[in-house]
Amino acid sequence: MPLELVDRVDEDQLDQEYNWTLNFGPQHPATHTTLRLILTLNGETVLKAVPDIGYLHSGFEKLGEDLDYNQYVTIVDRMNYISPFHNEVAWHHTVEKLMGLELTPRCKYIRTILAELARINDHLLCVGAVALDLGAFTSFLYAFNQREAVYDIFETVSGQRFHPSFTRVGGLMNDVDDVFVQKVRNFVKQAPKAINDLTRLLNRNRIFVDRTKDIGVLTKEEAINRSCSGPVARASGVTRDLRKDEPYLAYRDFDFKMVCAKEGDCYARYLVRMEEMRESLNIIAQAIENLPSGPVNVDLNGKVTIPDKSATYRSIEGLIQHFELIMTNRQWKPPINECYGAVESPNGELGFYIVSDGTGRAYRARCRPPSFIHFSLFPHLIEGHQISDVVAVLGSLNIIAAELDR
Amino acid sequence: MAMTADFFISKLDYVANFIRANSLWPMPFATACCGIELMATASSRYDLARFGSEVMRFSPRQCDLMIVAGRVVMKMVPVMQRIWLQMPEPKWCISMGACASSGGVFDTYAVVQGIDRFIPVDVYVPGCPPRPEQLIAAILDLQDKIRKTGTLFGKEFKERTTFDGPAPLHLELNEAEIVTAPGNYESATRLH
Amino acid sequence: MSTVDQLQQQFGPAILRTESFRDNVRVIVTQEAVHEVLKHLKESLGFNMLAELTAVDYLNYPDAVDRFGVIYGLTNLDSGERIFVKTYLNEPDLTLPSVCDLWQGANWLEREVYDMFGITFAGHPDLRRILMPEEFVSFPLRKDYPLRGKHERHNFPVITRAES
Numbered sequence: 001m002p003l004e005l006v007d008r009v010d011e012d013q014l015d016q017e018y019n020w021t022l023n024f025g026p027q028h029p030a031t032h033t034t035l036r037l038i039l040t041l042n043g044e045t046v047l048k049a050v051p052d053i054g055y056l057h058s059g060f061e062k063l064g065e066d067l068d069y070n071q072y073v074t075i076v077d078r079m080n081y082i083s084p085f086h087n088e089v090a091w092h093h094t095v096e097k098l099m100g101l102e103l104t105p106r107c108k109y110i111r112t113i114l115a116e117l118a119r120i121n122d123h124l125l126c127v128g129a130v131a132l133d134l135g136a137f138t139s140f141l142y143a144f145n146q147r148e149a150v151y152d153i154f155e156t157v158s159g160q161r162f163h164p165s166f167t168r169v170g171g172l173m174n175d176v177d178d179v180f181v182q183k184v185r186n187f188v189k190q191a192p193k194a195i196n197d198l199t200r201l202l203n204r205n206r207i208f209v210d211r212t213k214d215i216g217v218l219t220k221e222e223a224i225n226r227s228c229s230g231p232v233a234r235a236s237g238v239t240r241d242l243r244k245d246e247p248y249l250a251y252r253d254f255d256f257k258m259v260c261a262k263e264g265d266c267y268a269r270y271l272v273r274m275e276e277m278r279e280s281l282n283i284i285a286q287a288i289e290n291l292p293s294g295p296v297n298v299d300l301n302g303k304v305t306i307p308d309k310s311a312t313y314r315s316i317e318g319l320i321q322h323f324e325l326i327m328t329n330r331q332w333k334p335p336i337n338e339c340y341g342a343v344e345s346p347n348g349e350l351g352f353y354i355v356s357d358g359t360g361r362a363y364r365a366r367c368r369p370p371s372f373i374h375f376s377l378f379p380h381l382i383e384g385h386q387i388s389d390v391v392a393v394l395g396s397l398n399i400i401a402a403e404l405d406r
Numbered sequence: 407m408a409m410t411a412d413f414f415i416s417k418l419d420y421v422a423n424f425i426r427a428n429s430l431w432p433m434p435f436a437t438a439c440c441g442i443e444l445m446a447t448a449s450s451r452y453d454l455a456r457f458g459s460e461v462m463r464f465s466p467r468q469c470d471l472m473i474v475a476g477r478v479v480m481k482m483v484p485v486m487q488r489i490w491l492q493m494p495e496p497k498w499c500i501s502m503g504a505c506a507s508s509g510g511v512f513d514t515y516a517v518v519q520g521i522d523r524f525i526p527v528d529v530y531v532p533g534c535p536p537r538p539e540q541l542i543a544a545i546l547d548l549q550d551k552i553r554k555t556g557t558l559f560g561k562e563f564k565e566r567t568t569f570d571g572p573a574p575l576h577l578e579l580n581e582a583e584i585v586t587a588p589g590n591y592e593s594a595t596r597l598h
Numbered sequence: 599m600s601t602v603d604q605l606q607q608q609f610g611p612a613i614l615r616t617e618s619f620r621d622n623v624r625v626i627v628t629q630e631a632v633h634e635v636l637k638h639l640k641e642s643l644g645f646n647m648l649a650e651l652t653a654v655d656y657l658n659y660p661d662a663v664d665r666f667g668v669i670y671g672l673t674n675l676d677s678g679e680r681i682f683v684k685t686y687l688n689e690p691d692l693t694l695p696s697v698c699d700l701w702q703g704a705n706w707l708e709r710e711v712y713d714m715f716g717i718t719f720a721g722h723p724d725l726r727r728i729l730m731p732e733e734f735v736s737f738p739l740r741k742d743y744p745l746r747g748k749h750e751r752h753n754f755p756v757i758t759r760a761e762s
Contacts (some may be wrong), residue, residue: 353669356653515745
């Protein structure tokens with residue numbers, strides 16, 4: 001397929017014979033699954049990079065118009081698949097905003113704890129993958145080993161290692177018990193060891209620092225102009241964190257720092273992610289000690305949550321409410337309007353724009369994916385660097401192909 | 407006992423199968439979430455290397471097992487086919503996860519409903535995503551299959567000449583509504 | 599004076615109406631004025647980040663008047679304020695001026711809207727399909743395109759075991 005490079009480079013400046021095109025294809029270990037780059041190289045220097053995406057476009061947004069608000073959470077999980085719980089939080093945050101629901105305190109705390117665990121998961125994989133691409137295989141194994149502990153907690157709560165599909169409109173699938181609390185406490189005690197191991201392996205590692213310092217520098221103005229958010233923007237000096245600026249769930253009650261850096265290179269992004277992991281552990285430690293008691297789902301009289309089995313089988317109100325919500329010709333009656341809601345996912349600002357037509361299915365479920373917007377930065381960041389810096393920059397941007405393509 | 411040629415070949419078959427089964431080097435065609443479970447299977451807790459899959463070589467020319475992990479989109483099908491053709495014989499294919507085996511949750515305009523429509527598959531692993539133990543079970547099943555039906559010169563591959571994938575979906579459209587878009591899908595992503 | 603009042607004062611008749619739902623403030627503008635409104639919001643009122651650019655097909659929507667709506671979501675990073683600018687489009691005139699000159703982040707977002715809905719953006723440096731293959735002819739997210747597609751997904755050659 002002829003792919004034309006639209007703005008040609010200035011031909012006087014370059015020695016035409018020595019430029020060549022390299023296809024960094026969709027199947028490549030370092031492309032973090034299915035994205036394609038067409039690099040124009042002069043020797044080892046990258047002159048121009050044209051990204052070609054869409055190799056994982058699965059029609060998520062069209063599916064959103066076909067499934068109802070509780071069924072779609074299984075699909076939303078599969079977008080940013082390394083921290084799936086965050087996508088569920090974002091989706092149901094927007095749905096509950098549309099319907100005007102206020103969650104119970106216990107539900108907010110549990111969602112916060114699980115969301116921060118998912119954030120740690122995401123950052124561990126990102127740091128591990130960057131290390132793997134730059135050659136540090138041991139860091140990758142350490143990071144993956146630590147992720148197994150988080151998977152264990154998710155499995156206790158919902159039965160699935162990842163893609164838990166745990167949130168529902170107005171609450172959660174089921175309540176958590178003491179086993180969960182004990183596991184989270186153990187996790188908070190032993191996770192710092194793994195993070196410290198990674199820090200000791202990578203922070204002052206001559207090879208790692210040389211390969212990531214001053215590579216892929218993103219200035220603050222560029223970051224704002226190109227709509228960056230999350231660790232990528234915060235490492236360039238943009239002080240915006242939705243957990244502090246537009247607090248949702250239970251973040252108002254906790255004392256944590258927003259982590260920013262000034263340089264905007266790959267090393268700064270790596271440091272921001274490591275420090276964010278420590279702040280997440282801080283939040284989890286505060287949350288698990290102060291977990292409020294009470295119901296997890298919004299009250300039955302509100303008629304939005306699916307009642308649990310004992311209420312369904314033993315009370316007529318529970319049975320009727322279950323029927324009303326599950327049968328396809330009834331379901332929720334949200335207001336006929338549109339709403340945008342965003343949360344601070346580990347990658348950046350993950351937002352959903354839901355247009356509702358009054359039925360139980362969304363009319364349009366648009367996802368605002370941070371990876372998509374960050375990947376458009378890539379040609380700008382890589383210009384002038386060597387070909388071996390391509391992996392460093394790509395890894396530090398944390399591009400998840402499923403969120404990129406949806 | 408007369409030492410016939412068949413006796414030698416069958417003994418060599420046994421040796422060849424033993425060698426091939428216990429050193430299956432996978433090529434991970436990791437597309438989506440199953441790719442993360444594939445990486446977790448290769449990591450220290452559910453180590454895949456103890457079953458012979460010592461290295462995950464990402465070059466198709468050096469592998470003998472293609473593990474398709476994750477959903478395959480129509481833009482990716484020519485890429486997958488090209489990689490399959492680049493692998494040298496003997497080669498096998500594992501379709502990991504619900505999306506690779508049958509389209510999974512994604513019955514949409516872009517996702518192929520099962521890679522066995524375009525590629526011959528040997529073992530299917532259900533799950534969304536399959537647990538690492540399920541993937542290890544699939545690799546052990548494949549090793550079994552190789553030991554039982556493998557031959558030294560790969561005769562069993564030449565015999566599979568018909569399409570052994572699924573029948574066309576009954577939810578497909580009637581003739582009048584089918585749009586085969588103009589343009590050459592085959593060269594779309596570099597099959598040649 | 600709030601942002602909405604300042605806009606109404608500046609642009610008058612180009613602002614068709616304003617709505618507010620939960621914490622979203624929406625301003626509906628005409629198709630011709632959208633570029634000036636966004637430029638004014640960026641340069642004079644300090645909305646320096648483009649958070650969202652998307653489109654909706656209102657074909658089956660209850661009480662819909664126009665077919666397509668394009669929504670721009672802007673954020674003011676200093677004050678944390680958000681505003682949504684919306685404009686309606688109808689066939690056959692599905693073009694809008696591109697905002698790539700104001701925000702470079704809009705480049706890919708506009709390509710995606712073109713790919714999924716068929717709305718073209720005048721002045722865009724490189725308007726071609728981004729998520730679907732180049733040969734694809736339909737616009738998938740329109741309401742008249744079925745979920746399972748028109749058989750494009752299985753239109754590929756089959757490889758049997760013996761051939762490979």
